[in-house]
Amino acid sequence: MDWERVLAWVGAYERAWRAPGVDALAGIFSPDASYRQAPYLEPVVGLAAIGRMWEAERAGPDEEFQLTSSPVALEGDTAVVRVEVRYGGSVPQEYRDLWVIRFAPDGTCRAFEEWPFWPDKDYRAAPG
Helix, strand or coil: CCHHHHHHHHHHHHHHHHCCCCCCHHHHEEEEEEEECCCCCCCEECHHHHHHHHHHHCCCCCCCEEEEEEEEEEECCEEEEEEEEEECCCCCEEEEEEEEEEECCCCCEEEEEEEEECCCCCCCCCCC
């Protein structure tokens, strides 16, 4: 894996999020891929389950947002990418995220893990 392929995958992910339906997922995730939405959540496993999760999470393919990304680390088949997403619409919101992406030999993702953070949310454990 190299940075050119990783960043091309990030672009394909964004295009898939913007596309109607979930058919594009087969081009970016392996059939048995796992998708963990946060470090301590159980992963969603398999294309069909990831597709159901995507449809439940997004407002739709016409959702107004801007995604920017920058590389952080790459070793072997695993990449870490810093992502910032800004949603428009009547209630603007944003978050920053680290994506840990483990690739299969064919360049699809076999394991995806997000570390999302939102502004004005505490990043520390609650006291006591």
